[in-house]
Amino acid sequence: MQKAWFYEDYGPKEVLTMGDFPLPTLQKNQILVRVRAAALNPIDVKRRERPIFPSDFPVVPGCDMAGIVVKKGEDVSKFEIGDEVYGNIQDFNAPVKLKQLGTLAEYVAVEENLVASKPANLSFEEAASLPLAIQTAVEGFKTGGFEKGQNIFIVGGAGGVGTQVVQLAKHLYGASEVVATTSTPKVDFVKSLGADRVIDYTKTKYEDIDFKCDFLYDTIGDSKNSYVVAKEGAPIIDITWPPSHPCAVYSSLTVRGEVLEKLKPYLESGKLKAEIDPTSPYDFMDVIEPFRHLETGRARGKVVISPFPSSAVHDTIEEV
Secondary structure, rough: OEEEEEEEEOOOHOOOEEEOOOOOOOOOOEEEEEEEEEEEOOHHHHHHHHHOOEEEEEEEEOEEEEEEEEEEEEOOOOOOOOOOOOOOOOOOOOOOOOOOOOOOEEEEEEEEHHHEOOHHHHHHHHHHHHHHHHHHHHHHHHHHHHHHHHHHEEOOOOOHHHHHHHHHHHHHHHHHHHHEEEEEHHHHHHHHHHOOOOOOOOOOOOHOOOOEEEEEEOOOOHHHHHHHHHHHOOOEEEEEOOOOOOOOOEEOOOOOOOHHHHHHHHHHHHHHHHHHHHOEEHHHOOOHHHHHHHHOOOOOOOOEEEOHHHHHHHOOOOOO
């Protein structure tokens, strides 16, 4: 058994409890990872609150993690014991149930094709903050067919996905101008990510913005209002389901380690950076509090959990 946070029925964050949870049995294509850091995502909240994905109880929440490989299945060829890896362990496009054992546990089992080698310059906390957010961000550019030289308007530039969209647009995809929205306290922060112009949504309405974009990227599900800043026929990408405007196109994500591998040079060079909420990291023993902060909608970047416990189970597993 290992220590994990789990819930046995749908509901608010108070349904979460910490206790003993069975260690996973490895499949041939999986690695066993000792989790060193994990990150929370809005999908963790939605999945806990209602049955949007088929799940067997009890459920351990969490998609993102970074850690160390301690065992591997017989068909695993990409990683060795001792390797530092990171990734999103939940494949939302797979024709099976999501994993019952998420990343808020001491150990997780994950298919080797879903994870990547951790960039050497990133801490476990920084690496854990990236996978789901950056995979989602990349997918939106692909879905909308973004082209170098286009300008872009990003709704929600300070959130987990938004911080990556701003950086990708400016430093990787060659946007001619990056405009993003955020609240007053985060204006300078979003500018520091690479935004050429930041709109304070608490002071300015979409209708009053003197800007028309080639590409609208909505990270918060407000396309029903923000569409007015898009040029006629411009792609409108919405990462929330269902999109709130009929012309918006929903963009999910491709959960594959190769997406992270392709971004590795940009992460190691510092062109792309992990953005962790200033209140993080939260200790594993206090998972209710980071969920409370995430659910306020005011997090800046990603909410991260670290350190994880060092229980007696580690000695048993890692001596094998």
